[in-house]
Amino acid sequence: MEKGLLYPVINQYRADEKLDGLWNFKFDPAGEGEQQGWQKGFDNGIKMPVPASFNDFFTDKDAREYTGDFWYSRHFFVPDYFKGQEIQIRFGAATHRAVVYVNGQEIRSHEGGFLPFTADVTDAVKFGQENVVAVKVNNELHRDALPAGDTETLKNGKKMAKPFFDFYNYSGLNRSVHLLAVPKKGIYDYSTSYDLGESKATVHYSVRADSGSNVKASLIDENGQVVATNEGKSGDLIVTQPKLWNVRDAYLYTIQFKLLDQDRVIDEYQDQIGLRTVEIKGHEILVNHKSVYLRGFGRHEDSIYAGRAFDLNVERRDMNLMKWIGANSFRSSHYPYDEQVYRFADREGILVIDEVPAVGFKMAAASFLGGLDQSFFDGDWTKELYKKHLDQINDMIQRDKNHPSVLAWSLFNEPDTSTNSAVPYFEKLFAATANLDPEKRPRTFTLNEDDTYEKSKCLKFPDFYLLNRYPGWYHKWGYEISDGEAGLRAELDEWQKSDIDKPIVFSEYGADTEPGLHKLPSIMWSEEYQIELLEMFNRVFDSYDFIRGEQPWNLADFQTVEGNMRVNGNKKGIFTRDRQPKAAAFYLRKRWTKLPLDY
Ligand code: GCB
Known part of the structure; x- marks a missing residue:
């Protein structure tokens, strides 16, 4: 197990010093870092802020899109009075994998770009002196890693990330780095x-x-x-x-x-x-034995300049927007967020569906982005993937289990669940994770559009269902939206007729909307159309009592891969990327603030 997941605290026995700020940074396209001695540290790199994704700082595209190894290095001082303690460097996140060196000595490696890890550097540091840390980070995407994707080499020799998901592959030391002195064997x-x-x-x-x-x-x-x-x-x-x-x-x-x-x-x-209980009973979600109807958003850690870096200021604003609009929950789509997000949620009384970065486990989604046609779980990469997946669920639950805000664990986003090969993977994963949480909170995953009541073979696994559905946008769009509504109702009628008695939360639905684009009558991409689509979904939600939550996609516009379906990012935000309201925000606020907060 990962031992350094406890959030750093300061007290009589524990010291915590942030190593944020400017680090030295180098791309390593030729993989020559070690040969060049970069593990011993370097002072001549590009000055790079930490925490931050490196991508959007650059003005040339090769740098922004860089895929492969890259290095960070900086000096740090270890005071004499730390002697006798265990000295750790704790990385909040290194996206997606990292090797840590201190004073030239390799300390450890880590895989998984959205969870913390701690390097025990006690034996490598010099007390009362300057030391140097170097980190080799790699941001390639692979099918046997989370989140899933490919890395291709273009004809010009440059590598390119091909995610099986739409959010931009922002990379780097995206969260704070801490130097800790803690009791040995504490x-x-x-x-x-x-x-x-x-x-x-x-x-x-x-x-x-x-x-x-x-x-x-x-x-x-x-x-x-x-x-x-x-x-x-x-x-x-x-x-x-x-x-x-x-x-x-x-x-x-x-x-x-x-x-x-x-x-x-x-x-x-x-x-x-926080003292509270959560449970699923029949088709109700209960907090403190009282039924809750979730309303809120799928989100991303995403903002201008620093990409996926955790930014306390953005988080403060997002929390205020969620409170203003009457939200009571969000999903940490599509990866566990910075710990401070959960601390905010604990304080504000906001429920979190905590998601592991198991996204892109579906070739149909990959084909939407690039053209692949195969069942994901047939692939020979799933054996290795499973190990990493389980590992990251372990770490996520260990890290986040004590937060009162955490309502449930989401073990995948939109995996391929309609093929027979999916079933053993799910069976094994659900069995292996059953006892990780001492509170035994519900486990779930989102079901993609193709994974309907009729087609999915994995409906027996989750404790409640998260549905991602896009009628009115990816199909039956525009004037055909009435057929989209009819299709949605037809699917929900199937659920209703079935003997399944579990809650359903709509975890994604929405329309890309260009802020400021108005049209009467509405047209897709206009602010009017976004509201009409939400109204359509809300009519449907209000007709079925087993629908126990609505989380439109997304709280805010966010950066994606380039493509002919996206105009500088995903614009399904209810707020813009700079966190200002689209017209739909006022519509949702009216609907949500009418409901009692915990209804
Ligand atoms: C989805 C994905 C989400 C995408 C969204 C979209 O189903 O879960 O990551 O951003 O659709 O807007 O296409």
């Missing part, structure tokens, strides 16, 4: 789960540490009052008259663990948690 993981009684809540906790004989656990309320304590590496914290974490009405407790060696405290970790 706390490396903790979990919680909850039982809610009439006027009492029980927090079941367990702490994992490489040493220590005991743990002192306490729960502290928002006024700083200790409301429960216990001793033991696992046990219960019992709160009387608890304040629950509710949708759009969050209450956060601080949980604190002190690791003891005999009577001496050797480590401490603190975090914020």
Whole structure:
């Protein structure tokens, strides 16, 4: 297991210093970095901000589209007083794979561009001196990796990423880098789960540490009052008259663990948690035993200049937009987001469907982007892919399991589920992930348009369904939208007639819309048409009681691959890429703010 997934904290036992800022950067198209000694560090690269995707800073296309290895390097100081501690460098994300060197020594490698990893550099650093870190990153896409795609070599010898998905392959050190000093053999993981009684809540906790004989656990309320304590590496914290974490009405407790060696405290970790339960019962989604109707968005971590870099400012704005419009949820489409996103969601009471970067697992989608026709799960790459997929689900759940905002785990976006070869993959994956979450939150995945009630062979796996449906846009568009509505109703009638009794959430639907384009009567791409399409879907949603949520695609316009279906990106945003409302935002706000927040 990945041991460095706990979010960094500062206290008496733990130090955290950010290594963000300008790094040195070099492309390595010839793969000569090691030969040139770049692993020992370099000062003569391009000055590159971290966190950021490198792509949009460049003014020449070869640099923006660069695919292959590229290097980052910088100096960092390790003070003498860190001696005796374990020294770690924690990367929030390196897209998509990385090898870390400190003072020329290879420390570790990592694959997976949207989850953190920690390099234990204790034995490689010089205390009281400058040190140098170098990271070789690679952003190629492959069928046996997440997210899936191909990397092709053009006739001019340049490599090009060919994603099996539409979001731009933004790459680099997209999230913060931290230098940490933590106790050797200290706390490396903790979990919680909850039982809610009439006027009492029980927090079941367990702490994992490489040493220590005991743990002192306490729960502290928002006024700083200790409301429960216990001793033991696992046990219960019992709160009387608890304040629950509710949708759009969050209450956060601080949980604190002190690791003891005999009577001496050797480590401490603190975090914020929320007391709440989630479950699926029949076709209802329940939070604290109360039914919730989800409304919100599929999103992307995407903004101008820095691409997929986590940006606290953009996130603040996005959260405010979601609150303004009356949203209570979002899906972290199509990868786990920066940890700070979940912290915001915890604070704001927004529910998250947390998605692993298993996107592009469908050749029909690839064919829409480039022309491939084969069942994805027939491919000989699935064996290797499965290992990485499971690995990343493991890390995602381990990283995010203690966030009250996390409602469910999405294990794929639009995989090919209509062929027999998909079934064993799903069977194995769902079995292998059944017990990873101590809260046993529901697991799901989005079903693409082709994977209908009739055609999908994997409907028995998810605890509830996420449907991505595009009538009115990718088919039955424009004046034919009434046929699109009829088709949608016909499919939902099939679900209704079936013996399946599980909630359905519409996790994608929408129309590309050019802001400022008005037309009466409407025409596709106009702001009027986007509203008409939403109205059509909403009529349908309101006719079926097993539809328990609506998350139009997308919160905001975002950058995609170039192509004849996209005009400088995907324009299905309800907000523009610079986070201003299209007319549809006012329409949705009217609909959503009429509903009680947790309805
Ligand atoms: C989808 C994908 C999403 C795309 C969207 C679209 O089904 O899940 O990643 O951006 O369609 O707009 O084509």
